[in-house]
Amino acid sequence: MVTGPFDHIWDCCCDHGLLGASLLSRKVGKTVHFVDIVEKLIDEVNAKLLRFYPHGAWQTHCLDVSLLPLEKYQGKQLIIIAGVGGDLMMDFVSALVKNHRAAELEFLLCPVYHQYALRQRLIELELGLIDEVLVEDNQRFYEILHLSVYGEALANVHPVGDKLWQANSEEEALRAQRYLHKTLAHYQRIEKGGKVDVREEIAAYSAVCLDNG
Ligand SMILES: C[S@@+](CC[C@H](N)C(=O)[O-])C[C@H]1O[C@@H](n2cnc3c(N)ncnc32)[C@H](O)[C@@H]1O
Numbered sequence: 001m002v003t004g005p006f007d008h009i010w011d012c013c014c015d016h017g018l019l020g021a022s023l024l025s026r027k028v029g030k031t032v033h034f035v036d037i038v039e040k041l042i043d044e045v046n047a048k049l050l051r052f053y054p055h056g057a058w059q060t061h062c063l064d065v066s067l068l069p070l071e072k073y074q075g076k077q078l079i080i081i082a083g084v085g086g087d088l089m090m091d092f093v094s095a096l097v098k099n100h101r102a103a104e105l106e107f108l109l110c111p112v113y114h115q116y117a118l119r120q121r122l123i124e125l126e127l128g129l130i131d132e133v134l135v136e137d138n139q140r141f142y143e144i145l146h147l148s149v150y151g152e153a154l155a156n157v158h159p160v161g162d163k164l165w166q167a168n169s170e171e172e173a174l175r176a177q178r179y180l181h182k183t184l185a186h187y188q189r190i191e192k193g194g195k196v197d198v199r200e201e202i203a204a205y206s207a208v209c210l211d212n213g
Contacts, residue, residue: 013065037063066091078108081110087113093125111142123159132162161208187201
């Protein structure tokens with residue numbers, strides 16, 4: 001989903017930096033930034049990049065993602081955040097959008113859980129939807145959202161997803177059906193626990209119409 005070209009791509013919460021390294025190889029960004037809050041991880045990523053991409057355009061940052069210094073860089077910037085909870089992710093996105101209103105920002109988000117709450121926040125922030133896809137890997141499902149701060153010319157983010165449920169093949173239709181079933185079962189379990197009110201989520205996911213093309 002990263003087609004670019006971008007002036008700066010930020011692989012946030014990069015861990016071992018595999019995603020950023022593959023983007024460096026594909027040359028879709030003029031500079032690829034690797035960001036993680038754990039110093040030891042960033043030191044390791046730095047050593048690997050020096051070894052395997054000595055002439056590549058990359059930078060490493062040991063930082064909290066909410067504090068990315070985007071104002072120091074010009075042009076189109078893509079911020080990728082994957083593999084952290086949607087609850088943490090929504091705080092990162094809110095801070096970056098609020099602190100960098102003038103920047104040309106796109107986001108590529110792949111949250112672990114809390115997709116509903118994340119989508120509510122993206123709607124509040126008026127981000128525009130460029131694309132969304134459902135991915136199944138190792139029996140786990142991931143929603144990937146590609147967004148832009150230039151929301152007015154784009155589709156709105158839907159509370160539970162829209163294109164996500166539109167299948168172009170039988171395989172995609174079955175995947176969407178499995179994800180919907182799993183998501184509803186998750187919220188029904190929470191409802192049975194009686195501690196959290198998830199009636200809104202259950203109503204929203206129950207209203208999803210699977211479109212088999
Ligand atoms: C499970 S890994 C995700 C790796 C990779 N992005 C992926 O999708 O496979 C989560 C990473 O987020 C980092 N992290 C957690 N909170 C962070 C924060 N506030 N700022 C930057 N990195 C953070 C952790 O140190 C860890 O390396």
